[in-house]
Amino acid sequence: AAAVEAVRGLTPGPEGDEIQLICHVNPDGDALGSMLGFALGLRRLGFTRLRATFPGEFEVPTPYQSLPGFDLLVPQRAAYPSPDVVLTFDVAAESRLGDLARLLAAPCVIVLDHHASNTHFGRIELVDPRAAATSVVVEGLLTRLGVPLDAEIAECLYVALATDTGSFKFDMTTPAVHELAARLIATGLSPGDISRQIFDTRPFGAMKLVGEVLGRAALDPTAAGGRGMVWTYATQDDLARYGQRPYVLDTLIDPVRGVAEADVAVIVKQSGDGEWAVSLRSKGAVDVSKVAVALGGGGHRLAAGFTGRGTPGEVIDSVRQLLDQNLI
Numbered sequence: 001a002a003a004v005e006a007v008r009g010l011t012p013g014p015e016g017d018e019i020q021l022i023c024h025v026n027p028d029g030d031a032l033g034s035m036l037g038f039a040l041g042l043r044r045l046g047f048t049r050l051r052a053t054f055p056g057e058f059e060v061p062t063p064y065q066s067l068p069g070f071d072l073l074v075p076q077r078a079a080y081p082s083p084d085v086v087l088t089f090d091v092a093a094e095s096r097l098g099d100l101a102r103l104l105a106a107p108c109v110i111v112l113d114h115h116a117s118n119t120h121f122g123r124i125e126l127v128d129p130r131a132a133a134t135s136v137v138v139e140g141l142l143t144r145l146g147v148p149l150d151a152e153i154a155e156c157l158y159v160a161l162a163t164d165t166g167s168f169k170f171d172m173t174t175p176a177v178h179e180l181a182a183r184l185i186a187t188g189l190s191p192g193d194i195s196r197q198i199f200d201t202r203p204f205g206a207m208k209l210v211g212e213v214l215g216r217a218a219l220d221p222t223a224a225g226g227r228g229m230v231w232t233y234a235t236q237d238d239l240a241r242y243g244q245r246p247y248v249l250d251t252l253i254d255p256v257r258g259v260a261e262a263d264v265a266v267i268v269k270q271s272g273d274g275e276w277a278v279s280l281r282s283k284g285a286v287d288v289s290k291v292a293v294a295l296g297g298g299g300h301r302l303a304a305g306f307t308g309r310g311t312p313g314e315v316i317d318s319v320r321q322l323l324d325q326n327l328i
């Protein structure tokens, strides 16, 4: 209700309030889709001073570049210097905002999210840990603001929902998720076209790179109290050899998590000098968000992440130790 009141209190139009929308670093389909979907909703309400951005290098994975509302996206240096309102999308913690965290000093900060580990950094919060995606929260707010779903908004929200539910395969794929998907598709979307474009299209070099990285995966059946862990790593040199950008590894965890002999899957991806973006996945028995939080990151029970330091072997050792401690 506070979020509805806050948005209703804003002044639309070319002389109106400056609205800055932001999402997390290395944006995924939910971050971009929920942010652009809401931005389009604000546009329908007559707001014109709208900018959307995310921290870090201004690079959007190719598949997301055709999302509706993409024209609202600007590099972080072009964000409003002191916006009247800041809205955050899919951001679990300030640390996920990089240099943009300074914007949280704005007079009005509205947080839209669905991470149970959300660190409550905003003044107005719409955080629903039971929501399958931030786009579910966004759709609820748009409805209460009286913005009807059109095909453009729906495409953004659909991409977000499909991304975070693993194409409607994960546990949080509830009847409500399918009901929302049905309403989104009913605006005229083609789920087949969207899936092909977003999830099933990649450069040849990306396929070769993934092949090599999967080929070096290791299985540790004694980890996690005998539940097993499978892991692999990718370096910046691997990316360079195949001429690929880091985001092509965003879905690398999917084939790894399917390994029958392991309850826990880990990918260690180089993000800098001795710095690694670590993805953790669990099949259910292990709460990997506990491991991620203990190592300075966050996420959900079955999908979490953190930034590791050292060599891939050292990063994996720290995960293995915590996995053994966290099992009861």
Ligand code: 5GP
Residues within 6 Å of the ligand: 092, 093, 096, 115, 278, 279, 280, 296, 297, 298, 299, 300, 303, 304, 305, 306, 307
């Ligand atoms: P992924 O492995 O797909 O990058 O992320 C899985 C989940 O963990 C997502 O919900 C994401 O928000 C969270 N996550 C990944 N890396 C980090 C991190 O460094 N810090 C925090 N707080 N959460 C993370």
Ligand code: MN
Residues within 6 Å of the ligand: 024, 028, 030, 031, 090
């Ligand atoms: Mn996300």
Ligand code: MN
Residues within 6 Å of the ligand: 030, 031, 090, 114, 132, 133, 134, 164
């Ligand atoms: Mn999300």
